[in-house]
Amino acid sequence: MNWLTIINDATKYIEKHLNEEIELPSIAKECNVSYHYFSKVFGLVTGYTLKEYIRNRRITLASYEISHTKNRILDIAVKYGYSSNEAFSRAFKKIHGINPSAARKNNVTVFTHFPVIEYNTQARDLVSLKFDVIEGIELNLTGKSMSV
Numbered sequence: 659m660n661w662l663t664i665i666n667d668a669t670k671y672i673e674k675h676l677n678e679e680i681e682l683p684s685i686a687k688e689c690n691v692s693y694h695y696f697s698k699v700f701g702l703v704t705g706y707t708l709k710e711y712i713r714n715r716r717i718t719l720a721s722y723e724i725s726h727t728k729n730r731i732l733d734i735a736v737k738y739g740y741s742s743n744e745a746f747s748r749a750f751k752k753i754h755g756i757n758p759s760a761a762r763k764n765n766v767t768v769f770t771h772f773p774v775i776e777y778n779t780q781a782r783d784l785v786s787l788k789f790d791v792i793e794g795i796e797l798n799l800t801g802k803s804m805s806v
Contacts, residue, residue, distance in 0.1 A: 662777040664689045714772040721768040724758045
């Protein structure tokens with residue numbers, strides 16, 4: 659099982675469904691893995707929980723739309739899963755330091771701050787890996803003895 663490939667598949671699934679409500683276990687199901695292990699490995703490998711990743715991707719795409727379209731801010735907020743204009747404005751301001759309406763009014767171009775996570779998973783020929791045998795290394799180990 660190649661976890662990097664599984665995470666790539668998951669991020670593709672998330673990108674495809676960002677405008678919808680995403681049930682977190684459905685991501686693991688789509689990748690044919692246990693949700694319990696998937697959520698732990700996703701966090702360990704990417705450094706983000708699934709919720710954080712989805713939230714960051716949504717605010718990134720919403721920010722792009724604020725800067726590059728004439729769509730209403732409320733419509734953009736709803737499109738990316740925010741329950742109200744206020745919730746979206748708070749999230750936008752936390753990331754960019756400016757309200758979405760002020761960003762649009764002042765023609766502030768908001769740059770992408772959270773790209774899609776994708777890992778290079780080229781097949782590797784393990785037989786051809788280079789290695790060296792190192793001999794004559796002196797090790798000093800220190801430990802504590804305990805009886806159980």
